[in-house]
Each structure stands twice: as C-alpha cells, then as structure tokens.
C-alpha cells in the first residue's frame with residue numbers, strides 16, 4: 226500500500242472523510258498526539274486499526290466526536306453532574322471520559338468492556354475530519370504498539386508507511402502527551418491516565434479527584450488494570466532507561482557518574498535533561514527535554530525516538546516533580562523506564 230502524506234486543507238479533509246466512510250484508516254493531528262482514525266461504527270474498519278498498530282485486541286480505543294450531541298447515542302445513562310462539569314470546562318480539549326456504553330458501535334472498539342471512552346478534541350483539523358466523515362472516529366495514537374506516540378506527521382510515516390493509505394499533516398502537536406483518561410462511572414472522578422487536564426484542575430472543577438495508584442508504578446501480579454492500556458509496556462526506547470530524581474546538583478552529579486561508567490563499560494550512553502541543565506553535562510552526549518514539565522510534555526516522545534535513532538543503549542533522564550502536568554510526564558517517562566527510578570546520592 227502507498228501511504229500519502231497531505232497537508233491539512235479543505236480538499237485533503239474531504240478526501241480523508243470519504244476514506245473513513247469507506248472503512249479506510251487515516252492518520253490525523255490532534256492537540257495531544259497524532260491519531261489513527263477509523264469509522265467507529267464499522268467493525269471491519271476498527272479491526273484494521275488493531276492490525277496496522279499491532280495492538281492487542283483487549284486494549285480499547287477512544288471514540289472521538291466533534292460535538293457534545295454526538296455523545297448521547299454512544300452512552301447508556303445520562304452524564305452525571307461531575308461529567309457535565311468536566312465536559313463544560315475541558316471539552317473541546319485533551320480529556321477522555323469513560324461512560325457506561327450503549328449498544329451503538331462494534332465491541333472491538335471497547336474491547337468487550339461495558340464502558341466506552343469518548344473525547345471531543347480541540348484541534349480544528351481533528352474536528353473537521355469527524356465532520357467530513359459524518360460519524361464518530363475511533364482513534365488510538367498512530368504509533369506501532371510499543372513505540373513512543375507520534376507528535377509529528379513524520380513520526381506517523383515512520384511507523385505506518387505502507388500500512389495506511391493517508392496521513393494528514395497538521396504540524397507538531399500542541400500538548401505532546403495523550404489525553405487525560407478519567408473514569409466518571411463512580412462518584413469521585415478517577416484519573417486512569419494523567420495528561421494535560423491535571424488532577425488539580427479536576428478537583429477545582431468537581432470538588433474531588435482520585436488518581437489510580439497504577440499511574441506511578443507497575444501493575445502488581447494478578448492486579449486488574451482499570452485502563453487496559455496500563456498493563457502494556459509503552460513508549461519503550463531500545464536502550465535501558467534510568468530516571469534520576471533529587472536536588473538539581475545531586476541529579477547532575479549522579480547522571481555524570483552513571484554516564485561515565487556506562488561509557489567505560491563500552492556502552493553508548495545518552496542523557497535526557499531539561500534545557501537549563503544541559504551545561505552541567507559538559508561534552509557528554511545529551512538531548513534537551515525543554516525548559517520545564519510543559520516543555521517536557523511536548524518533547525519527550527520525539528526525544529525517545531531520537532534516542533533510538535542514535536543507537537543509545539543506556540539512557541539517563543532527569544525527573545521533574547510529579548504535580549500538575551509533571552504527573553503525566555513522569556507517568557510516560559516512568560513507563561518508558563519500566564519505573565526504574567533512582568534517587569540521586
């Protein structure tokens with residue numbers, strides 16, 4: 226299959242909408258990461274997503290809508306007051322809500338669960354594509370399973386060349402991390418996957434917010450993942466990644482030592498550091514993760530791809546405080562490192 230890469234335009238959007246209606250897959254930009262979209266109401270189309278990504282069939286997809294009215298047919302109970310408040314405050318935007326599902330749509334989308342994940346994205350091209358398709362679009366991130374999520378059209382091409390017919394190029398994604406996934410089927414909203422909408426924001430909107438404990442540690446043996454995606458090792462670079470946390474100077478010192486030891490052992494080490502700390506590593510090979518947690522959200526997936534391209538086999542990354550968007554950054558970095566997080570001495 227030939228994969229076409231087209232800039233977002235009225236023509237390319239109309240063409241992409243037609244392809245979605247015809248059961249084809251389209252890579253498209255959203256404000257979080259690039260999505261791999263299919264007609265959410267067509268089982269054959271949805272199954273193509275799992276094939277193209279190599280995604281396990283028990284990991285459900287997010288259904289994307291372009292207006293709140295499109296939500297009601299997908300769910301089986303009226304949204305709760307907390308759900309309404311979150312939708313009013315954060316939609317359109319980087320927030321996915323888990324609702325009890327209706328009978329609409331094939332079970333492949335929800336991987337057989339009795340709940341459905343729904344998001345109203347803010348990116349104008351994502352919304353225009355849903356409008357052009359005239360149906361909800363099921364879309365996971367447009368990477369091959371296990372690879373970092375794509376934040377540019379070039380990343381999508383890297384992973385999907387020859388596997389899908391069309392990628393819409395809308396430039397780099399604004400947030401850079403996948404949406405916040407919130408379970409609102411119980412009374413207290415609970416974050417299953419942190420993202421741009423933070424627990425602090427949810428608490429301000431709803432009065433309370435919980436965070437699933439599996440967000441910052443690996444699942445325990447026998448523990449059931451509340452969000453099936455949590456049980457898979459994601460965003461894994463080819464090299465072993467170690468995260469170092471602590472005071473700035475101690476972190477720099479520990480990372481310098483670990484890097485030098487790895488080099489002596491014949492490895493190809495690489496440092497991932499905040500831009501303001503790059504000078505602390507002197508001539509060592511280091512990539513900048515941006516200025517702060519928000520910058521890191523934007524840069525992290527692209528830098529993990531760069532690390533692979535450079536053939537790095539021992540990676541050392543600086544931690545950021547796990548509050549605000551820092552929780553989402555540390556969740557993604559932590560999973561990339563299989564939660565190998567050490568304290569600077």
Ligand code: AMP
Nearest residue numbers: 285286340341342365366403452453454
């Ligand atoms: P992706 O679209 O690749 O970012 O993955 C979607 C994420 O949403 C995965 O982590 C899924 O496990 C999660 N998800 C989708 N549907 C549900 C659901 N019904 N309940 C819990 N988590 C879900």
Ligand code: MG
Nearest residue numbers: 365366374403
């Ligand atoms: Mg994904």
